Amino acid sequence: MTQTDNTVCYYVGVDVGTGSARASLCDVTGRELATSSRPLTVYNPLPDHYEQRCTEIWGAVCGVVRDVTQGVGVESVCGIGFDATCSLVLVDSSGEPLSVSLSEGENNTCLMWMDHRAERETELVNQCKSCVTDYVGGGFSPEQQPPKLLWLKKNLPDTWSRAAHLFDLPDWLTYRATGQTDRSLCSVTCKWGYVLERGGWDKEFLREVNLEDLAELEKLGTCICSPGESVSGGLSDQAATELGLRPGTSVAVSMIDAHAGTLALLRCAPSPVCETLCIISGTSTCIMALSHTKTWVPGVWGPYQGAVLPDIWLYEGGQTAAGSALDHIVRSHPAHTAELTYSKLNSYLGASLTDPALHTRTRDVHVVPDLHGNRSPLALPWFRGMVSGLDLNSSLDNLHTMYLATVQGLALGVRLVIEKLKKHGLKFSYITLCGGLADNPLYLHVLATVTKLPVVVPRGGNMMCIGAALLAQCAAENCSPTEKLESGKGGADNVSYCPIPELVKFYQQKFEVYRHMVDDQLQYRELMKLDRSS
Template sequence: MIVLNNLTVRVLRSVGRTKPNQAEASAVVKNVKPERIKGVGFDATCSLACFDKSGQPLSVSPSGNNEQNIILWLDHRAVKEAEEINSLNHPVLKYVGGKISPEMETPKLVWLKRHLRRQCWEKAGLFLDLPDFLTWRATDNESRSSCSLVCKWTYEMTTDGTERWNESYFKQVGLEDLAEHNWRKIGSVVLPPGSPVGSGLSRRAAAELGLLEGTPVGTSMIDAHAGGLGLIGCSVEGVDPAFHTRLSLICGTSTCHMAVSKEATFTPGIWGPYKNAMVPGMWLNEGGQSATGKLIDHIVESHPATPGIRQKLGDMHIQQYLSNILHDLAKKQNLKSVAFLTSDLHVWPDFHGNRSPIADPSLKGIICGLTLADDEESLALLYLATVQALSYGTRHILESLRNSGYSEIKSTLICGGLSKNPIFTEAQADVCNLPVVCPDEVESVLLGAAILGACAAKHFDDIATAIQSMGGKGRVVRPNEEVVKFHDKKYAVFLKMYEHQLEYRSIMGS
């Protein structure tokens, strides 16, 4: 499994390269015989990669530079196109929470057709999500993952069993030409995650990676969904192991909130329900926050106290330094928890718009309670209020899921860098009043990719068995009942801040 994880890391570093770094890739299997590698799994961000008719990178930038052939997942260039698509109210939108996001692929494709028609659109041969690019690059097979297509491309898997590209939708949004050649440009063959891709590693890819030709390659997943796959099977005593009782948080630059159910659950403002997008045979609903780790970094880096702190950090992470300040402040004020330090400081965290459950990319961030202070303590308090605000965002998503039918969620599971941050995990537990499971496995996303590789190699009968066998152990952070009521009050303020933003817009627009 370790080799599979490392392999995934190395290949991801080569994303987009026509000729991956051979030395970097070969280093993966140093001191490991290639025949010991039984399967390969890939994950990547849901970014849009474009290639010409000969399979070479094709620019998606006004610069015309073909090395710039990827639109990053968080790119919001297609906000206008998303608004126009949503105004059409096509039935396909009910499978993305009622509104399509500019972070999804069809708005971006509409943008490319409008703005780079001659440079890009007319020359394009293939459009792929990065996870599908990796399997194509490794096997020369153009199949696509149902995870990518259902979640980001509006490929339909409906409650009545229909599986198709909805031609009326693509015609309505002006992309009807994609139907040519049985939809080849965006995917003619759709496979569930973990199923074998073609004949495995091609001769070229095997040589570049230092592996054996024909090594099985699993159908890929979006990185967050691979994280959900690696996370959802984590076993902790006293926490219900059933998949449908767990809300998985995959934390990074953004955060994705994954919940699965046996039946399709339609939740306004939350993406899905998606069939076979994470756990085969189950429906997935995906909430999320567009900026979480990135927001914390922004708050810290833009504060005037940060340069001075960095001069004396040594090997300590700045968030640990700020946490130490918070604990000292709480001790001086005889507070039972650092949480109580922010009773007069509140943050609305949508500095990059709201993905869920409001689904409004135009929302802005708000900070209420600032003073003239610009010292280390003021930064620590603002950092804490931001972390708490992200936790209120999780609660907002959780309440929306529960109101729509997810009545049995009993725990949250967290992976990513923020899972190592006690301030963050404690806030999530206290705000949502649920135990938080943090896996011992340090890379749940790569574990998910390893599960895909193991399934492609037929090491397990199915992904559900692989999840349970490879999920590992973890630790649990339980709610502090003395803090829960405090957060209930701050959450009420949190919701008021949204109402106020709408009121201000109404006043200014009148």
């Protein structure tokens, strides 16, 4: 470790995910020295309504930061960085979060990223003629903020009228830590419709989508900063006391969780940043691609300018349900028991992942695991999962087949996104991957085989926390994240693509079936003449 003014420097990275808040204490090389995690509650009061509580989130953040800095002198903690899910928080003029729940008496103050209550508003927003929608793959998703804001305005007028500031959760964390209302270019570009190359906020777009009361921009934010810049004043006295740190400690402008994970993954990648596909797998999957040039990829969010690295364009695909889809299909099977882990499922299937017999047991069973809509490349929130090959078999052996078919379906969905990106000029030499599915050797092998790309998995550590700590170091040292990517590469393990002819042919056939099933569902909708706007 290096020293500054004779003091060893440590950096704290905080990651607020869907189900937990986590923190890591890192040294100047990005190596984790201590970690901590605390659970968060997800409230689901109505179908498609998913909410959390800011008080619980901040309490968990304070707890994990105190855990990882225990025994470390506060003068040695030189910076703290935050990332979080792209959830929504509204605060009143005194800074108190406001309720986002329709249920009376509920004190749920965080409208989660996975909340799909605004599907109708999404269709209304996407009818606008503004070019803003071009920068989100051709249309907004109910996971992004303009549709959610329109829903809140219509359905919770008291909350709407009292709101003084509207924050993405990562920006609310820096607000809670500093008292400053700076917004991250990452958050506002990827989730709010801010377009840097067209001057930022588009007032005509806001008026056209009936959010004209935001056109003065104060509630949206007028100080937009790049991730890793230092928030003015640093850690406030109150937050310093709560976190157990020193007032004035450098606080980095935040990032969305997957984007912070992308930073950490790029540091481990053996290929140039614009030839590396980063996958952050968890409840959902984010599929991140970078390019030096701008192009338009329908159905894939972006192009986002400077959202991860300065002067580089980001393209963000994904699967709204990934780990959550796998959990649901496995746990809902009649043969499932609490003792049945993914490790045990993999062991049952066989020790050799290169054995074609393992993979081909799903020749007549196919799964499209879009259980919560298709984020990309269809960009259809109403799209749903599909299974072909169901029978009356409720045995444990059948559960293993369904599990394998779902793992394959997740990998085939990633390939569908990759094909769309490659069609529009992006190219990839490697996949780098982190998150829950990175711990599943079956998924890694299937992914490498399906995509025909080697998969790189960093050795140990929470990539989101490490990315947030990298931002903290940038803020403390007044440097760009690009410089930190060049300063060193972390260790990683490769999962090589195994071109066994039988498997190559099998997965090409599975991919064709997958595409047919996707097309079939689109035809079913047309045949049924479903009107999703009512």
